[in-house]
Amino acid sequence: MPLLVVGSIALDSVETPTERRDDVLGGSAVYFSYAASYFTPVRLVGVVGEDWPAEHTELLMDRRIDTSGLEVVAGAKTFRWRGKYLPNMNDRETLEVHLNVFGDFNPKLPEAFRGSRYLFLANGSPLLQMRVLDQVPDAQLCVADTMDLWINIQHDELLALLRRLDGIVLNDSEARLLTDDENLVRAGHRVREMGPKFVVIKKGEHGAMFFSRDETYVMPAYPTPHVVDPTGAGDSFAGGMMGYLAECGNFDPRTLKTALAYGTVVASFNVEAFSLERMRQIDRSEIDERLEEYRRMLTF
Amino acid sequence: MPLLVVGSIALDSVETPTERRDDVLGGSAVYFSYAASYFTPVRLVGVVGEDWPAEHTELLMDRRIDTSGLEVVAGAKTFRWRGKYLPNMNDRETLEVHLNVFGDFNPKLPEAFRGSRYLFLANGSPLLQMRVLDQVPDAQLCVADTMDLWINIQHDELLALLRRLDGIVLNDSEARLLTDDENLVRAGHRVREMGPKFVVIKKGEHGAMFFSRDETYVMPAYPTPHVVDPTGAGDSFAGGMMGYLAECGNFDPRTLKTALAYGTVVASFNVEAFSLERMRQIDRSEIDERLEEYRRMLTF
Numbered sequence: 193m194p195l196l197v198v199g200s201i202a203l204d205s206v207e208t209p210t211e212r213r214d215d216v217l218g219g220s221a222v223y224f225s226y227a228a229s230y231f232t233p234v235r236l237v238g239v240v241g242e243d244w245p246a247e248h249t250e251l252l253m254d255r256r257i258d259t260s261g262l263e264v265v266a267g268a269k270t271f272r273w274r275g276k277y278l279p280n281m282n283d284r285e286t287l288e289v290h291l292n293v294f295g296d297f298n299p300k301l302p303e304a305f306r307g308s309r310y311l312f313l314a315n316g317s318p319l320l321q322m323r324v325l326d327q328v329p330d331a332q333l334c335v336a337d338t339m340d341l342w343i344n345i346q347h348d349e350l351l352a353l354l355r356r357l358d359g360i361v362l363n364d365s366e367a368r369l370l371t372d373d374e375n376l377v378r379a380g381h382r383v384r385e386m387g388p389k390f391v392v393i394k395k396g397e398h399g400a401m402f403f404s405r406d407e408t409y410v411m412p413a414y415p416t417p418h419v420v421d422p423t424g425a426g427d428s429f430a431g432g433m434m435g436y437l438a439e440c441g442n443f444d445p446r447t448l449k450t451a452l453a454y455g456t457v458v459a460s461f462n463v464e465a466f467s468l469e470r471m472r473q474i475d476r477s478e479i480d481e482r483l484e485e486y487r488r489m490l491t492f
Numbered sequence: 493m494p495l496l497v498v499g500s501i502a503l504d505s506v507e508t509p510t511e512r513r514d515d516v517l518g519g520s521a522v523y524f525s526y527a528a529s530y531f532t533p534v535r536l537v538g539v540v541g542e543d544w545p546a547e548h549t550e551l552l553m554d555r556r557i558d559t560s561g562l563e564v565v566a567g568a569k570t571f572r573w574r575g576k577y578l579p580n581m582n583d584r585e586t587l588e589v590h591l592n593v594f595g596d597f598n599p600k601l602p603e604a605f606r607g608s609r610y611l612f613l614a615n616g617s618p619l620l621q622m623r624v625l626d627q628v629p630d631a632q633l634c635v636a637d638t639m640d641l642w643i644n645i646q647h648d649e650l651l652a653l654l655r656r657l658d659g660i661v662l663n664d665s666e667a668r669l670l671t672d673d674e675n676l677v678r679a680g681h682r683v684r685e686m687g688p689k690f691v692v693i694k695k696g697e698h699g700a701m702f703f704s705r706d707e708t709y710v711m712p713a714y715p716t717p718h719v720v721d722p723t724g725a726g727d728s729f730a731g732g733m734m735g736y737l738a739e740c741g742n743f744d745p746r747t748l749k750t751a752l753a754y755g756t757v758v759a760s761f762n763v764e765a766f767s768l769e770r771m772r773q774i775d776r777s778e779i780d781e782r783l784e785e786y787r788r789m790l791t792f
Binding site: 374395412416449 | 579580676677678695701709710716717746749752789790792
């Protein structure tokens, strides 16, 4: 089943304790799309400036990602983010953000995308996410990501959005901020009580937690010794998860759990190099292989 | 198989964001013994002062813990620790430490304990742990805990101890400190290369990681919404783990993995109340029930 994603497309500059890359391909919708493309056809909606290298679009198209929703704004610049990872490679500092074209992003979905059934609202304001939702009347599964920024400055809009979502994916610190509860198990269920049928809390190197009315579980991150650049880990996690759900065409509890495992595994590849460098090297069989390894790891 | 443990016995004063307890039963060997007693007969070696309430000894004896190695020093005081948990209930601050009798602790094992095959060296200096090891010539499985303090002030002694151990259990921050490596997967294997056949890194609310020559895996913590007091979580984890190994009488890879799961589950009960209050309420069947729930949680 085709999977629609709307979110940021960026040129990232990333510093780690040992290396640095400037203006590499990034953005939530890019990481998400690329990860999801191993599972299902992806429809990408986003905006870039005229500085956007055409080769990036080609890279996405090479993985059958439908880029017809990619808007190029003449005379403007692509969203840019610069960040620096602390030695633990889990925490990071944002050094610069230039919203550029993303600041005025008002997505108009191509006609062919409006009938999408599976939808992911990647990084963007709740207002923007809501506007997208309004354009996809037949959506069966709507999942969104959010950020501390929106919890702080668009709190009411976020609460309104939550009531319309099937699922939400957010970081541990964001779940704590949104619920004012330090215990993640309670926080997860409190977010769920705000509307969505399920909540996924991402804990970075510590994995992810899942909450529905009937289930609470934790999945650890796949333990990789090669953490080169964690940028996009959360988005590729969501991409693997949503991609698998769209591939299956359902989101029953069992499928959701396997989807979380796929997300975990895809994210573990993503962090092994800068930008999409590692993801470009793998195919579905390597993902499936690592999934089986992960399954064995959790079997006792 | 009987399991011998040597370590601290304490009267703890604990502050959490919402509650406070003074002079409650604590100490690494106490938490460890109590947890292990659900699986196997435990032999406890430790020292207390004359302020030690006899009811604490009775509580341990009620669980068939052999307290004949419990030394009571007249005219002296029991080891005291006072700590305060931060709102996240995972990090804590030590407010006061009075070593008292534990400062001069020089354990002499009762004759009947010297033939023990399964041995855990709970909190104590590497020098002290080594002296215990010397008294247990027939040990088949020697596992120790350590602390940042010893990594800093008895580094060489700790390295010498590591070469004589089968297994070591330590915190994530301690593994990073000992190896000067921020990546826990690499750090775990580096500790293993220092001597022990296996290494367990405890990550508090984020679970535990296991490392042997052939295996690397992570087990998440059991997600409990009722974290009242995390004191002793690591020791009860080790107690559940070692208790199960002693019960099985082997430590092959498969048994070790189940042992880690038992440790995880036992620790999840321990944190649900102060001191041993929650542990006192449970029996083995509740532990087994939660173990099955944990197994289901990790199955996809």
